[in-house]
Amino acid sequence: MYQAREMRVLGMNVGKILAVVCILIGIVLVGCVSEISTKPDETPESQPVKTQTRGPRGSYENPASIKETVVVRTLSGTFEITVLDCIRGEKAYQVIKASNMFNPDPDQGFEYLLVKVRFKYALGKASQYVSAYCFEAYCDGTGYSPAFVVLPKDMPDFKDVNLIPEGMVEGWIAFIVPQGKDILIAYEYIFEPVCFIKI
Structure with a gap:
């Protein structure tokens, strides 16, 4: 049973x-029987419409100016970035050479650009590391990292620091850039430029 x-x-x-x-x-x-088509629809191609749109101030399309503060909001916090002053060309070369005769000469067609930058950690919760290498000089779509040079004592360099909210650092950054061309200084966050200031 x-x-x-x-x-x-x-x-x-x-x-x-x-x-x-x-x-x-x-x-x-x-x-297995059903089929997914990857062939695009056959529609007549339309011409793209060009419009003149400018991004927010401090963007690539609408860079800020010298002495204009750009506010950058990121996952880490809110930063205020200002280019306070700049020296370029022969005057910058003389400053660099007077500071240390072993500072390298720029290659043919290039010149020194000295930029005084202020970086303020306006709002956030954790510390934020910032250095001169968080900035690049862009010209014709190419980014140039800071040059390794000795600056004069009366032009303190932009220090590598950890900031907490309300902390600020200010100093000079040297670049070697193409001669006589328009330059955009960019602050880079997580290896991507997030704001631009026209020199």
């Missing part, structure tokens, strides 16, 4: 398992 009952229970379980397997096989077969 127990054997008959066990066989009946076993038979019902096997039936359920077979039903589930059949349903799964059916789903797989239906999935």
Whole structure:
């Protein structure tokens, strides 16, 4: 009697398992039969409409000016960045060479650019590391990192620091950039430029 009952229970379980397997096989077969088209719709090509839109102040499309503060909001906090002053060309070269005769000469077609930057950690919750290498000088789509030079004592360099909210650092950064070209100084956050200031 127990054997008959066990066989009946076993038979019902096997039936359920077979039903589930059949349903799964059916789903797989239906999935294999369907086709996904990657061919684009055939519609007549339209010409893009060009509009003159300017991004927010401090963006690549609408860079800020010298002595204009740019407010940058990131996941780490809110920063205020200002280029306070700049020296370039022959005057910058004389400053660099007078500071240390071993400072390198720029390559042909390039010149020194000295930029005085203020960085303020306006709002946030944790410390924020900032250095001269958080900035790049962009010209014709190419970024130039800070040059390794010795600056004069009366022009303190931009220090590598950890800031907490309300902390601020200010100093000079030297770049070697193409001669006589428009330059954008960019602050980079997580290796991406997030604000631009035109020199």
